[in-house]
Amino acid sequence: MRATVVLGVALAALLVGCGSGDDASSARQSTSVDPGASGPFFGQCGSVNDEEVVRAFNVPAFTMITRNSVGCEWEVAGFTGPSVSFSWYRGSPIDRERSGSELIGRPADDIEIDGHPGFSAATKNYLCEVGVQFGKDFVHWSVTYGDQVPTADVCGVAEQLAELTVERAQ
Structure with a gap:
């Protein structure tokens, strides 16, 4: 029993x-959350090659280049040296990135690249980031000269690299 x-x-x-x-x-x-419309495929490093980054950034060469599943980073030696980074965010709101920039003292301006909305945020001509939205996704370029005097317009470099990525999106 x-x-x-x-x-x-x-x-x-x-x-x-x-x-x-x-x-x-x-x-x-x-x-479950509806992911919405995903953006296109951008390829490794936003489909931008090392030589194009060197030319846009106006430096002789990078001492370290990192590629991983999150994005790419090109660096010149030194912790506070110049660097460029690319990130591709799938299903992530661009407004969170924009708000974060504004919270740390980089006021964001609206931009548009090839019909895609985005933002550009800069600090003292030494750092600029550009984000471009594609549906529920966005790509992000960040350019900093660290403690060195810029050899090119910081936001010009970030926007040029973003334009290449947008142009090559598949």
């Missing part, structure tokens, strides 16, 4: 935990 009661309690707990197929389906639907 005791074994029957334990078996009955275990079976009841199992049935309550599983629920009906309709309830589980409804719960899944109510918690």
Whole structure:
């Protein structure tokens, strides 16, 4: 008798935990998020090659180049040396990036590249970032000369690289 009661309690707990197929389906639907329209494919490093970054940035060469699943970064030696970075954000709101820039003292201006809205935010001609939106995705270029005197217009470099990425989107 005791074994029957334990078996009955275990079976009841199992049935309550599983629920009906309709309830589980409804719960899944109510918690899932519609990702919306994804943007195009941008290729590694925004489809911009190392030589194009060197030319736009107006430096002789980069000492370190990093490529990973998040983006790319080109750096000149030194912790506070010049660098350029590219990031591609899928399903992430561009307004969060823009707001973050404004919160740390880089007022953002509206821009448009080839019909795509975005922003540009700069600090003292030493750092500029450009974000361009594609549906629920956006790409982001950041250019900084660190503690060195800029050899090119910082926002001009970021916008030029963003234009190449937008132009080459697939």
